[in-house]
Amino acid sequence: MLTNLLEYEFLRNTFLTGIIIGIIAPLLGAFVVVRRLSLIADALSHVTLAGIAFGLLLEKKTGAMLITPFYSGLGFSIIGSVIVERLRRVYTAFQELAIPIILSGGVGLSVIFISMANGFNTDLYNYLFGSVSAVSRHDLYSIIIIAIIVCTVIFLLYKELFLLSFDEEQAVVTGIHAKRIHFVFIVLTALVIAASIRIVGVLLVSALMTLPVAASIRIAKGFKQTIIYAIIYGETAVILGLVSGYYLEIPPGGTIVMLLILLLITTIVTKRVIENLKSRKHRLKTG
Amino acid sequence: MSKPIVEMKNVSFHYGDRQALSDVNFIINEGDFIGLVGPNGGGKTTLIKLLLGMEKQTNGTIQLFGQPIHKFKEKNKLSYVSQKANTFNRGFPATVEEVVTMGLTAKLGYFRRLSRQHKKRIYEAVEKVGMTGYLSENIGELSGGQQQRIFIARALVSNPQLIILDEPTVGVDAENVEKFFELLHELNKQNITLLLITHDIGTMTHHASRVACLNKTLHFHGNPNEFQTLSKDQLSDFYGHPLNLVTHEH
Ligand SMILES: Nc1ncnc2c1ncn2[C@@H]1O[C@H](COP(=O)(O)OP(=O)(O)OP(=O)(O)O)[C@@H](O)[C@H]1O
Ligand SMILES: [Mg+2]
Numbered sequence: 139m140l141t142n143l144l145e146y147e148f149l150r151n152t153f154l155t156g157i158i159i160g161i162i163a164p165l166l167g168a169f170v171v172v173r174r175l176s177l178i179a180d181a182l183s184h185v186t187l188a189g190i191a192f193g194l195l196l197e198k199k200t201g202a203m204l205i206t207p208f209y210s211g212l213g214f215s216i217i218g219s220v221i222v223e224r225l226r227r228v229y230t231a232f233q234e235l236a237i238p239i240i241l242s243g244g245v246g247l248s249v250i251f252i253s254m255a256n257g258f259n260t261d262l263y264n265y266l267f268g269s270v271s272a273v274s275r276h277d278l279y280s281i282i283i284i285a286i287i288v289c290t291v292i293f294l295l296y297k298e299l300f301l302l303s304f305d306e307e308q309a310v311v312t313g314i315h316a317k318r319i320h321f322v323f324i325v326l327t328a329l330v331i332a333a334s335i336r337i338v339g340v341l342l343v344s345a346l347m348t349l350p351v352a353a354s355i356r357i358a359k360g361f362k363q364t365i366i367y368a369i370i371y372g373e374t375a376v377i378l379g380l381v382s383g384y385y386l387e388i389p390p391g392g393t394i395v396m397l398l399i400l401l402l403i404t405t406i407v408t409k410r411v412i413e414n415l416k417s418r419k420h421r422l423k424t425g
Numbered sequence: 426m427s428k429p430i431v432e433m434k435n436v437s438f439h440y441g442d443r444q445a446l447s448d449v450n451f452i453i454n455e456g457d458f459i460g461l462v463g464p465n466g467g468g469k470t471t472l473i474k475l476l477l478g479m480e481k482q483t484n485g486t487i488q489l490f491g492q493p494i495h496k497f498k499e500k501n502k503l504s505y506v507s508q509k510a511n512t513f514n515r516g517f518p519a520t521v522e523e524v525v526t527m528g529l530t531a532k533l534g535y536f537r538r539l540s541r542q543h544k545k546r547i548y549e550a551v552e553k554v555g556m557t558g559y560l561s562e563n564i565g566e567l568s569g570g571q572q573q574r575i576f577i578a579r580a581l582v583s584n585p586q587l588i589i590l591d592e593p594t595v596g597v598d599a600e601n602v603e604k605f606f607e608l609l610h611e612l613n614k615q616n617i618t619l620l621l622i623t624h625d626i627g628t629m630t631h632h633a634s635r636v637a638c639l640n641k642t643l644h645f646h647g648n649p650n651e652f653q654t655l656s657k658d659q660l661s662d663f664y665g666h667p668l669n670l671v672t673h674e675h
Contacts, residue, residue: 172514172517172518174514294535294536295535295536297526297527297529297530297533297538298530298535300519300523300527301527301530303517304513304517304519304524304527305507305513305527307479307507308505308507308527309530310479311477311478311479311500311505312500312530312531313478313498313500313531314530314531314535355516355518358518359518359520359561359562359563360518360519360520360522360523360561360563361518361519361520361523362523363518364518
């Protein structure tokens with residue numbers, strides 16, 4: 139594979155993208171999970187699908203590449219994030235209602251665009267489940283820019299985002315612009331989803347944001363550690379998943395997510411076993 | 426001469442058309458330790474929300490540190506330990522150090538990061554509440570009373586002049602309530618002004634310098650000894666009135 143990696147540009151692009159999203163997806167995912175917004179990632183990814191379908195439709199009807207599906211997906215994802223925010227404010231007591239509304243809207247639109255473009259094709263299949271050969275050089279540049287934006291914003295607003303996640307009331311009292319920061323956060327989520335979709339696919343992108351965090355939360359002390367372990371889990375799964383997906387000719391979305399689940403189960407079981415051993419040791423000492 | 430930190434004049438507040446506060450006049454002077462008591466729904470939390478700028482009064486004026494509240498920007502002069510501090514998500518992965526660090530958010534401002542001085546202040550605040558050994562523990566793994574102490578440390582770390590606490594001793598056992606009040610007393614001696622909402626009248630009257638009773642309006646505002654000499658009848662009158670009997674005031 140290494141020789142292929144050097145030989146084929148598309149493979150290099152895929153791997154670089156994989157390494158980048160292996161960092162930014164769990165990084166943002168840590169905030170998403172502790173704010174209990176895991177499902178928003180799902181809702182936004184389905185809106186992104188609608189955008190991608192729209193881009194494919196345009197491509198087909200006009201023949202020109204005015205906006206590639208990547209950008210139309212990105213655009214829809216950002217619009218979706220704005221609507222989520224609006225809806226959350228309308229239903230302050232039932233904020234999770236925003237999720238099924240956006241999610242079903244995304245799927246509905248996708249179905250319409252897809253059938254207008256005369257149905258399913260390989261391209262769409264790749265967008266749903268990810269692909270090892272779908273990242274163009276142009277996409278890679280956009281993804282690098284997205285990664286720079288995400289990392290810079292999180293670096294600069296870390297303490298505000300953290301406070302907002304832990305204690306929204308205190309954040310407001312402190313005088314930080316909670317609404318604006320929250321808005322920035324949702325847009326970042328939309329960006330990360332758009333960047334990840336080429337590799338893991340629409341249906342599994344939220345898994346890449348949440349599963350590494352689910353595993354790392356079991357063992358981490360504190361939030362910074364949670365982020366670091368989540369990135370390690372995410373990166374491991376992405377790299378191994380891409381390699382195995384390539385050899386087994388399975389879309390990498392499937393292999394990456396199954397690896398993440400495996401890591402999660404291993405972590406939970408190992409922690410159990412270690413705790414049991416510890417308490418048995420303790421019992422032996424005292425008993 | 427101590428100067429007033431908080432001045433409320435003829436303040437009233439409505440949630441929609443339900444009146445929560447009516448014609449409240451309330452002064453907190455520098456160095457006070459005020460215990461605010463009153464029945465459930467009496468408007469205590471509401472009064473605090475006004476002071477913190479989370480709600481705006483319907484009528485009347487509020488001054489903080491000599492400035493009208495809408496002009497007051499130095500948020501780091503006051504800290505708040507909320508009634509919800511003990512209902513936060515216990516699974517949240519945050520260490521004690523990370524939680525206390527949050528208290529510096531307002532002081533630091535946007536884009537600024539912790540310096541070594543700040544780190545020192547964090548350790549000092551944690552030491553003050555006697556939790557030094559726990560810096561790298563997850564907050565969710567501490568007991569309720571220990572968590573309360575950490576939230577006090579978070580309130581202390583920005584070096585505020587006024588700390589507002591909304592029922593911080595709920596769910597804390599009697600012995601720890603006593604210790605908790607001693608801690609507050611200690612802070613008060615270091616010239617930190619305290620406004621404490623509590624239902625723990627007995628313990629509070631031993632430590633507070635003044636007591637205020639709120640049931641929509643301020644019924645009593647004076648020193649704890651006088652408060653204790655209020656007859657049982659007067660107190661139960663004040664507490665026992667169903668709220669709807671008092672609503673026709675506006
Ligand atoms: N968000 C809200 N919307 C509408 N009404 C509210 C709201 N919050 C409080 N109220 C009403 O305002 C009144 C005062 O409530 P508040 O929470 O200030 O009481 P409290 O003195 O803090 O009570 P407790 O001892 O139970 O904490 C109550 O009648 C309550 O029903
Ligand atoms: Mg209250």
